[in-house]
Amino acid sequence: MEINFRTKEESNRIQEENFLKLSPVERIYSFLQLIYFFKDFPSQTEDENKNFIIVIKDAKHTMG
Template identity: 55%
Template sequence: MKISFQTKEESNKKQLDDFLKLSKSDRIYSFIRLSESISKFPVKNKVDKNKDNFIIYIKPKL
């Protein structure tokens, strides 16, 4: 493992350069992997907008 000390700007530039070095298809796969990993992050409970609502069902006449 290599540890390097750099500023945020330097780090961002290196990430961008490394990303742009990838082929177009590799960029897409990289984006998809990133999206999948972000979806696994824990999040706060979502507010259910319909929680306090009620639904009336009317049975059809047969």
């Protein structure tokens, strides 16, 4: 195991560079692995409803 001491900006830059080195398919798989890793991560919300709603408003279809 290697420990590196970096600034937040430097760490973010290195992570971004490593991510951009991946092929588009590898990027998708990396994203899916991240989602899977965080699926059981504890959150502060106690909402039982696991769904979310996307609302797109424009001039023609505004409600109310």
